[in-house]
Amino acid sequence: METTLSPSRPIPIHPGLPIVGNTLEYLRDPLAFLRRLQRDYGHQRMVCINVGGRITTLMLKPEETKQVIQENNRNYGRGKSFAILREFLGNGLLTSEGDFWRRQRRLAQPAFHRQKLAILAEIMIEEAVAWVDRLEKSADIKPVNFSAATTDVTLRIVTRTLFGSSLGDQLDGLSSALANLNHVANNAVINPIRLPKWVPTPDNRSFEKATQKVNNLIFGIIESRRQTGETRDDLLDMLLRATDDETGEGMSDAQLRDEMVTLFTAGHETTATSMAWTLYLLAQHPEVVKRAKVEINAVLGQRDRPSADDLRAMPYLSQIISESLRLYPPAWIMSRLSLGPDRFGDYVLEPNRGVLVSPYVLHHDPDSWPDPERFNPDRFAPEQSKDRHPYAFLPFGGGPRLCIGNQFALMEMQALLTVLLHRFDLRPMSGLRIKTQPLITLRPKQAVHIYLD
Template sequence: LKEVTGLTLGVLGRTLMDTSLDGHGGIAHAFEAVQDQAMFDMVTQGLVPTWVPLATQRRFRRARRDLTRTVDELVADRASRLDEADPGDDAFARMILAARRHDDPAVGRRLLREELVTLLLAGHETTASTLGWTLLLLARHPHVRDLLRDEARAVLADGRLPDADDLHKLTYTTQVIQEAMRLYPPVWILPRIAQRADEVGGFPVPAGADVLVCPYTLHRHPDLWDDPERFDPGRFDAGRAANRPRYAYIPFGAGPRFCVGSGLGMMEAVFVTALVTRDLDLDVVPGHRGVPEPMMSLRMRGGLPMTVREAD
């Protein structure tokens, strides 16, 4: 998955930041350490102080220093090319301008750094996870891959690259991505805080309680999905999806905390999958099982080793 992660990170840099991330290859490794620590903190509920000399804590502190340095370099580079009279339409430029206009410059810089780290992490890790599981499922289900290839070659004929108008034409490809995210939601668990007392499944939930919503189990619940373990992109055909309960499918969360990057993430996943499948046959190396590794995102243990050849 290293190549897929590099791809999604590069796309993020070009589209939202007007910045090349080619010289910052260590970002992905630093984010792994940050995610590991975040997962550790969530499981232990913060009972283990950060000064405890654990290997994960040391790795996290190094990663945090590396990320801070990298983010400061990215900000300095983009700020040096920023014309306040005509800043451009990328999100990064608007973030820098907002930080400059903050009443407290120090707070503005801190908020900018935190927002950028969030943007970089959420903007590439989840899409990379989705692409990895999609490629694995397509390799395991060649008949689905053939149908997707037929659509991709019809819509993206003569080897051309897609544009925004092609997204609604790649309907089957979109269904494949949706089904991959049903089986393997990139954010497999969502921490929330109960705003008021409630009862769920007969269990009392007091106001202020930490609540973990698990899309992974929700998306495989037999009361909501027929034959839930089966890979079936047709579930997301408009006719079949119409009668599904509203919150049966939440790969991007739901409510006020719904993922703001869902549109970009879906477009990227659909276009990359269509292009790769149109031109290439990717098969999993024999013996690789594709076992989920539930960290902050749903990783694949051991990555995704594949053989690549030109498609017929």
């Protein structure tokens, strides 16, 4: 029997051009377009837009966002854009749905338990110290390209924490192949016209070649580990040994491949980007750096490196990271598809309607964040956070699909910042103003260059 809801008033519609609707306005500057919608329709809490010929409803406030991704989450499937990511990542935790997703989440969750993360934290700290040692040797004259430097160190960390080793020469091949897949996926996101994969376009050929390289390497590692049966303190080992409490079954090789590629990509590119944004902000705010260094020095004393427990004892550094993620959330927009009707106050959302949830919009809402463009880590002090709606801040999503690696990413950033700021001050290049590049993740449009003193 079809579900019906009592009459309601229509959801407001943002006017657009004939045929193309709001597509050109969106493609010209997605973030400016979203902010304009927030300004003009925020008091109405949601608005319909036409992008790419599809009517989509953008949620503008935390309450409605919570209803979509938590309270009534089973009414919302993955949006159309996830089909692009699924080609890239496979059927991993980010892209899978329904009972399959719930089973995979149960299998993977123990690998991210606090005790397991404490083991991985030691690898993060070790790599952070080696990273800062390398920076010290090369930072005497030129500013450091931190877009490249953070990519390098997060790649090393995610490789060791996932596979238990640096992979040697294989790492370059895996890194370049995943970079190619990411490039093709980004092109697909911003290009409304997509040709089938069998058409031999440069992107399609690159995608096929890169996919084959990734599969050969990942399946080879999985097969080798299954044959030897050796135990390691890495995420692959934890996932290999995971079994479903309900069925007693573990993951197939294909499932392991998809989860490893998902974790590799999410644990590498997004963390590197977030670190680059954080350092960009810190270089412009020496007073924040000074306060962070006081906290770091108080915790570390005469020691040159932190422990996992030390990372949890620096609340101001956590506030810095949170404020950076507020201003520049890596997952800046998320799409869903309504499976049935849903009521939001006086509005009724139709079935089979695209829905957008934008952490970027929520993080820049002046109702939740006064003076939202200002970098102010004190926003996240306990006394300022206690009355804020929990869905006003969604750097890792929310509800049942909260990013499984959120604590991993936060610990990694904390380790890198602690070791770097313990040894260096930051000084920006004169006149450096970085613009945003909203692709799959919210990237800096140009390289982030900073002097180390």
